[in-house]
Amino acid sequence: MKVTRHIYLDYNATTPLCSEVANVLDRCNRLIFANPSSPYEIAKKTRLEIEKARDQVAKLINCDKNEIYFTSGGTESNNLAIKGYLDYLRNLLYKQSIMARNKRANLHLITSQIEHLSILNVFRYIEKNYKDNYQCMVSYLPVDGSGFVDKGEFRSAIGKDTVLISIMLANNEIGSIQPIEELVKIAKSLNENIIFHCDAVQGLGKMEIDVKKLGVDLLSLSSHKIHGPKGVGALYVRNGVKLFPILHGGHQEKGLRPGTENVCSIIAFGYACEIVRKNLKRNIDIMAKLKEFLKEKLIEELSGMVDLRINSPDKKCLPNTLNVCFNGVDSELLISYLSREGIYVSSGSACTSGLIEPSHVLLAMGIEPELAKNAIRFSLGVENTERDLEEVVKKIKEIIVKNKLN
């Protein structure tokens, strides 16, 4: 079948490069090649460009530029934040224990059940492998039916052994935005030594992020979710917070992230941040309107045919994310039919065996396993139009009828 037009509704998975960023990338690739660590004049230019990018990222989240460390993306930032802090802490405790003779301690870590795999799998690894005198134990906090961490549960989970908390800013599958500012206040009031990390990968470009306001110690960012290149991101490390590197090598990024810098991508990421900063309010408005339009259309056109369940919360939700269960409609088949029409959406669930695996986020929200397999995630971008969305709803209707999917 010939597809004439593509409608991309999977911006939470990744975003296309915007043309300004593509131009910057192109210019860098052609003109900037010197290793920023080299001693001669042309290397200085590379250094300056990287520092400019650092400044651009810092401005977007309101921090000092020396608190930004470039990494290979959200996954690495998350790994570095959690493992880097625990390695530092375990080393510190070991040194102290030589003098104090108490050579054992349990370290308690807190996260939520709905984090991205690049958080959950780090914690699973730590639970299984950090088993020496400083054994790490993890609490995975539940969420309510709308995908929010319960503040009461959060408070009661914190104990005297709690050393590190990692809660995401906004969820990639359903879009719920956690009350990070309040959670940080609760945590620090109970124990001021707790380090708070926040995976803000999905928040960037879709909501205001101010690390001073949030009060977090560590915060992860990724470039490819904001129309920047893939394979680059950053970790915000509040001044005064100490981490060990997880890669070992040279002195780049103050030794915390050694390896010759991904120069052009870093520069382009900086530009992408600058563009986001200029357009943020406008973009949020556009996306929110589009999402409302899509939601209304879906309800208007489909509610007689299939039971719809909107999984994304009404309030405190990313302006672009709408997760919907089409009760009884196999989401894998629907996605496959839509893709043949040039329409791209995702289910948010991974397939690991023959069975489609229902999303852990939806299960954590208490959605029945069977219904969770009928979920479709629409994640919009400012490039989408109401006409596109009308077309998408029309096609979904056609596909369900034609293939008797309901």
Next chain:
Amino acid sequence: MLVDSYKIEEILPCLADPEKIRVIASLSDDASEVMPYINSIIKNAIYIKSANAITIPQGEKLITIHPRKIAITRVDDEKEAKKILDEMLKLINDTYEKRNDIEPNYERREKPKVMDIYKLLPQNNCRKCGELTCLAFAVKITEGKASILRCSKLFQAEFSRKRAQILELLQKAGFEIPSAFR
């Protein structure tokens, strides 16, 4: 005849093994009715009534029949997929013809015992899972109607050992445990 034909809809790389493919075929008619009968005659099948799906392991391949589709993992190529799909269509239709002579089986084989799960739950009836008691929750779990994630107590640090045991038990019984918690 119950199901008239299949159509291969999607050929994807197999996530578990990049050398192999995963094939999804749609069915022209609903195969739900025959599943309990297939469950009865294929001894190593895993039937999940609530999910309306039956998985048949074949060597390292997993073939899953859903109401309107068949998914196969770890397939060598399209030719092999077609062969398997033909077999499955025959299985569905042959079983359907013979259904009056077969005792349907609505149970999941190797279904974990309610008490085995209950023993590993925190057992303090805190109701956070939405059930009145841990026992009621254990029943829902064995029926595949609730996810183990809903027992928030179990996901507290102090229960990490029991959590690992329960997840292993469920996984062995063919339940879908989100990969992040396996």
